[in-house]
Amino acid sequence: MSVLTAGEVIARVKANLGVAWRDTTYRDTFKFGGPDTVVRGIATTMFCSYDAIRRAVEAGCNLMIPHEDTYWSDRDDVSMVSGDPAYKLKVDFMREHDVAVFRIHDHMHAQRPDFLYVGCARALGLESRYETAPQSHHFTLPPTTLGELATTFQKRLGAKALRVVGDPKAKVSRVQLGVGYATPNISSPDVDVVVSGEQQENDGAFDSPAYVLDAAKLGIPKGWIMLGHTVSEEQGMLEMADWMKKFTPEVPVQLVRTGEPFWAPGEGK
Numbered sequence: 001m002s003v004l005t006a007g008e009v010i011a012r013v014k015a016n017l018g019v020a021w022r023d024t025t026y027r028d029t030f031k032f033g034g035p036d037t038v039v040r041g042i043a044t045t046m047f048c049s050y051d052a053i054r055r056a057v058e059a060g061c062n063l064m065i066p067h068e069d070t071y072w073s074d075r076d077d078v079s080m081v082s083g084d085p086a087y088k089l090k091v092d093f094m095r096e097h098d099v100a101v102f103r104i105h106d107h108m109h110a111q112r113p114d115f116l117y118v119g120c121a122r123a124l125g126l127e128s129r130y131e132t133a134p135q136s137h138h139f140t141l142p143p144t145t146l147g148e149l150a151t152t153f154q155k156r157l158g159a160k161a162l163r164v165v166g167d168p169k170a171k172v173s174r175v176q177l178g179v180g181y182a183t184p185n186i187s188s189p190d191v192d193v194v195v196s197g198e199q200q201e202n203d204g205a206f207d208s209p210a211y212v213l214d215a216a217k218l219g220i221p222k223g224w225i226m227l228g229h230t231v232s233e234e235q236g237m238l239e240m241a242d243w244m245k246k247f248t249p250e251v252p253v254q255l256v257r258t259g260e261p262f263w264a265p266g267e268g269k
Contacts (some may be wrong), residue, residue, distance in 0.1 A: 004250045006063050006100040007035025019110045028169065031070045032091065033100025039063045041251050044241040046234040046258040048101055056256045057097045064101045065244070067108060067116070067237055068229075070184055076103070106209045108240065115243070117181045118252045120227075120237030124153050124195070126177060137177040138190070146170045146193060146223035153195070159231050161262035165209045166193075166223035167216040179232040186211055186224055193223040197232035231260050 048066035051190035081087040147168030172192035176184040183196040216220035
């Protein structure tokens with residue numbers, strides 16, 4: 001029986017990405033374990049949470065491929081948390097179960113098409129026939145209302161904490177999709193609704209919620225639907241898993257969902 005190492009898996013990822021690998025990235029590196037780890041199974045996930053690692057191990061996977069961080073900061077700065085009990089318990093569990101973690105963030109966004117956008121559009125039902133130009137992430141849908149559109153998205157995603165700004169009765173059809181922190185400009189004249197991962201209510205660059213509130217009062221049909229960072233990008237990690245299956249036939253590959261971190265009072269988690 002052949003042995004597949006984490007280093008060999010990552011080498012195949014680099015060879016199949018379709019974009020040049022940038023060794024200067026601080027994100028797309030091993031965060032725990034290393035290239036010599038013998039891989040029993042591969043789990044893609046959004047955030048490399050303890051719960052996701054535990055469920056991956058239970059499913060027979062010991063190579064985690066997260067899109068976001070493991071140690072609660074973008075740089076996975078261990079010096080910030082080295083004395084924290086949550087860090088110690090998490091690392092002890094990974095060591096006990098011979099887990100390796102390799103984050104892939106920058107190169108997922110660099111490749112075309114971007115898995116994160118493909119996955120989110122698929123989950124929302126934004127079919128390619130509605131996209132105004134390939135990889136524009138701009139869709140012209142059959143006319144609907146902002147409220148109906150938000151309700152449809154919530155049902156499709158099963159999201160508990162989706163947030164919406166704007167008049168629910170506003171007639172809309174032109175949708176611009178963003179994922180994660182990539183929030184498109186709601187003031188663009190060819191956009192009725194921005195669907196994004198997350199944005200601060202007031203971020204100092206362009207305050208989308210405030211703009212939409214004013215537009216609604218002025219009778220301009222605009223809307224902003226915030227899915228949440230994890231909800232918007234996790235769908236793309238399923239695309240990642242399906243893609244990796246093609247060149248890692250020796251081991252199983254699956255998505256282990258991080259899941260929506262928020263819940264609404266009265267709903268429970």
